[in-house]
Amino acid sequence: xxxxxxxxxxxxxxxxxxxxxxxxxxxxxxxxxxxxxxxxxxxxxxxxxxxxxxxxxxxxxxxxxxxxxxxxxxxxxxxxxxxxxxxxxxxxxxxxxxxxxxxxxxxxxxxxxxxxxxxxxxxxxxxxxxxxxxxxxxxxxxxxxxxxxxxxxxxxxxxxxxxxxxxxxxxxxxxxxxxxxxxxxxxxxxxxxxxxxxxxxxxxxxxxxxxxxxxxxxxxxxxxxxxxxxxxxxxxxxxxxxxxxxxxxxxxxxxxxxxxxxxxxxxxxxxxxxxxxxxxxxxxxxxxxxx
Amino acid sequence: xxxxxxxxxxxxxxxxxxxxxxxxxxxxxxxxxxxxxxxxxxxxxxxxxxxxxxxxxxxxxxxxxxxxxxxxxxxxxxxxxxxxxxxxxxxxxxxxxxxxxxxxxxxxxxxxxxxxxxxxxxxxxxxxxxxxxxxxxxxxxxxxxxxxxxxxxxxxxxxxxxxxxxxxxxxxxxxxxxxxxxxxxxxxxxxxxxxxxxxxxxxxxxxxxxxxxxxxxxxxxxxxxxxxxxxxxxxxxxxxxxxxxxxxxxxxxxxxxxxxxxxxxxxxxxxxxxxxxxxxxxxxxxxxxxxxxxxxxxxxxxxxxxxxxxxxxxxxxxxxxxxxxxxxxxxxxxxxxxxxxx
Numbered sequence: 001x002x003x004x005x006x007x008x009x010x011x012x013x014x015x016x017x018x019x020x021x022x023x024x025x026x027x028x029x030x031x032x033x034x035x036x037x038x039x040x041x042x043x044x045x046x047x048x049x050x051x052x053x054x055x056x057x058x059x060x061x062x063x064x065x066x067x068x069x070x071x072x073x074x075x076x077x078x079x080x081x082x083x084x085x086x087x088x089x090x091x092x093x094x095x096x097x098x099x100x101x102x103x104x105x106x107x108x109x110x111x112x113x114x115x116x117x118x119x120x121x122x123x124x125x126x127x128x129x130x131x132x133x134x135x136x137x138x139x140x141x142x143x144x145x146x147x148x149x150x151x152x153x154x155x156x157x158x159x160x161x162x163x164x165x166x167x168x169x170x171x172x173x174x175x176x177x178x179x180x181x182x183x184x185x186x187x188x189x190x191x192x193x194x195x196x197x198x199x200x201x202x203x204x205x206x207x208x209x210x211x212x213x214x215x216x217x218x219x220x221x222x223x224x225x226x227x228x229x230x231x232x233x234x235x236x237x238x239x240x241x242x243x244x245x246x247x248x249x250x251x252x253x254x255x256x257x258x259x260x261x262x263x264x265x266x267x268x269x270x271x272x273x274x275x276x277x278x279x280x281x282x283x284x285x286x287x288x289x290x291x
Numbered sequence: 292x293x294x295x296x297x298x299x300x301x302x303x304x305x306x307x308x309x310x311x312x313x314x315x316x317x318x319x320x321x322x323x324x325x326x327x328x329x330x331x332x333x334x335x336x337x338x339x340x341x342x343x344x345x346x347x348x349x350x351x352x353x354x355x356x357x358x359x360x361x362x363x364x365x366x367x368x369x370x371x372x373x374x375x376x377x378x379x380x381x382x383x384x385x386x387x388x389x390x391x392x393x394x395x396x397x398x399x400x401x402x403x404x405x406x407x408x409x410x411x412x413x414x415x416x417x418x419x420x421x422x423x424x425x426x427x428x429x430x431x432x433x434x435x436x437x438x439x440x441x442x443x444x445x446x447x448x449x450x451x452x453x454x455x456x457x458x459x460x461x462x463x464x465x466x467x468x469x470x471x472x473x474x475x476x477x478x479x480x481x482x483x484x485x486x487x488x489x490x491x492x493x494x495x496x497x498x499x500x501x502x503x504x505x506x507x508x509x510x511x512x513x514x515x516x517x518x519x520x521x522x523x524x525x526x527x528x529x530x531x532x533x534x535x536x537x538x539x540x541x542x543x544x545x546x547x548x549x550x551x552x553x554x555x556x557x558x559x560x561x562x563x564x565x566x567x568x569x570x571x572x573x574x575x576x577x578x579x580x581x582x583x584x585x586x587x588x589x590x591x592x593x594x595x596x597x598x599x600x601x602x603x604x605x606x607x608x609x610x611x612x613x614x615x616x617x618x619x620x621x622x623x624x625x626x627x628x629x630x631x632x633x
Binding site for chain 2: 006010014017018021104111117118119120123129198202203204205207208209210212244247248250257260
């Protein structure tokens, strides 16, 4: 094969690999934020998904069972955020940050309890190449499904109404608190797949800090993608592309520090360029308290 | 027993508590048992590499010197000084800072706690109460590069580092020089993951290197190396060279060898000095000669690492130990390095 063509194909393939965990996390963020709950806990949800998936895959011998457990764990962690946000009316940024710290620490503690070694788990049964490709494909299907749900279903309309004006939504007979709760929990289940992808599809183990800030990049993708499923997916692909590009071009005469900063520089430029035109859901991050 | 604090917020919470409660400070070296504290860097335990090797040294000190050890792990760079201060306040006899990232914090804390002894791995801190332990990674890496050049079928080998800093460039320069010594036509690709704790990045980048034609990748990137090993396991006809600890058994037959850096030996030797109350070394430099670096015994790769290759490596080793070969430790040194006729 032509080496240039091979190089381009390699970058595109790596773009998908880099973007997939971001897409899942960003989709979870979109659903949560469209209902009015800022989800800064995406990183923690990914950690919960990645860790639980590895533990359960190791115990059951089945990566599929592990993945399902990871999704449930993500939903569980998201439920904590949802409870704090809807029933307790706490500051969502603080609650999400707390979840991130707690999830990281709980997983670290879990490693010692379960594997009797700190830092990283042992290798467990994982998805092969076929499974990895399925999860990549599923990310795009999830984006399409979320788009349809948000724009074409009554529940999607309810979610968006709660994100714009929960009082008006309640006046129209929607249970805003329940809608938000459900949206955040389902969003957590989706975001957890990003962690599952990392630990069971790309790798076959959990190690402390392995999400390496992807949850926060996904948050940027939510904003860059203007709180829409397709927008967030595009943003995740954009970040993934620049990460893949820097992998390939590194040491081609350009200092590696500069190349490693490329995805973040691209994000900065993109966000600054779009800043004037993005508009968050009006009630995003505003706790709703029934009068 | 080991008390493992995972996060800075935990230790942060401990400081005011101890400051407030009288008698909180634990027994002073009860019945003469030496108390040895260790603070790991953000890479942390479980890397089966650098930090775990340091931990092994501490465990050895516990068994052989009957020391009492404690490890505090750091979640972020902000935890280094806090963790060291906690140990200093608890009257530990020797406090280890594992990793060059902590050099500045060791200098700060050691200057404040002049009655405590500190040791730092991989960096030099010039204070009377600090022992610096550094390694000649370039020497072990040179042997790894020579073995890779002797073994490659694609005439292309690669180095995958963590963060592009002078410490990692010692590995890079030694590896490339060793390859050049064997065969100047062997191409050496070089990439950096940009972090030590992202195994996915290690897997992706090692994949890029294999795709670019390398059939042997030498990875010195902390936990990112776990991903690179996973990548090698999924491919045929490729090898990984492990680092710091003996990683050969993690993927038998796929790990050509590991460049062992005896961080455990460094830690243990400092512990010995601490226990014996000997005059403490200011700076321990551990190279091939001192047994501080070296390759494994090729337990799983004997079919590839033939006696002829082992003989070549032994010859190079002798030349380095005797000073005939001076291995470059920087890119500048590598540029001017010419192979010696042996």
